Amino acid sequence: IAVLLRSPGRRANQYVDILAQCGIPAQAELSKGYFGATEVTVLLSLLQALDNPEQDIPLAAVMHSEIGGFSAHELAAIRLAGGDGPLHQACRAAVQAPPDEAALLTPALQKRLARFLDTLDDWRTQARRRPLSDLIWRILQESGYLDVVSVMPGGAQRRANLEQLLNLA
Numbered sequence: 001i002a003v004l005l006r007s008p009g010r011r012a013n014q015y016v017d018i019l020a021q022c023g024i025p026a027q028a029e030l031s032k033g034y035f036g037a038t039e040v041t042v043l044l045s046l047l048q049a050l051d052n053p054e055q056d057i058p059l060a061a062v063m064h065s066e067i068g069g070f071s072a073h074e075l076a077a078i079r080l081a082g083g084d085g086p087l088h089q090a091c092r093a094a095v096q097a098p099p100d101e102a103a104l105l106t107p108a109l110q111k112r113l114a115r116f117l118d119t120l121d122d123w124r125t126q127a128r129r130r131p132l133s134d135l136i137w138r139i140l141q142e143s144g145y146l147d148v149v150s151v152m153p154g155g156a157q158r159r160a161n162l163e164q165l166l167n168l169a
Contacts (some may be wrong), residue, residue, distance in 0.1 A: 037161045040162065045061040050124050062085075077104070079094075091116075
């Protein structure tokens, strides 16, 4: 079966995701290929954040993904506790801020955030010392992201997308 779209753009990936949720294997032929896949954009955002942690959008994308595991409410609490400025600086400030149960900035959230920042710092150090392919492989292994995307709907294709990115690196 083929589903033809007049201008697929972002909608093609939405169709693929919905079909995959229904247990129907699907793929989309787009000119951007696997670079438009969610799992690949998350990993690319992580690489951008490692290169320059002051970039808010890539860092927020990683934090809200399966790699970071922070909910939108937790991100809001971190931002409120951390004040103005880049998200990375707000995260560092939120780790040091006094807990505020009303704003969801709990000690448990602060510990998770501190571990996440430590992991990012470690990956940034490794980015300067290792080839890109080694770094990506280490990230996939330590974060468990390759396993996570493998059990998602369309997991085989998602895993193949990440493996293709690793091969390109």
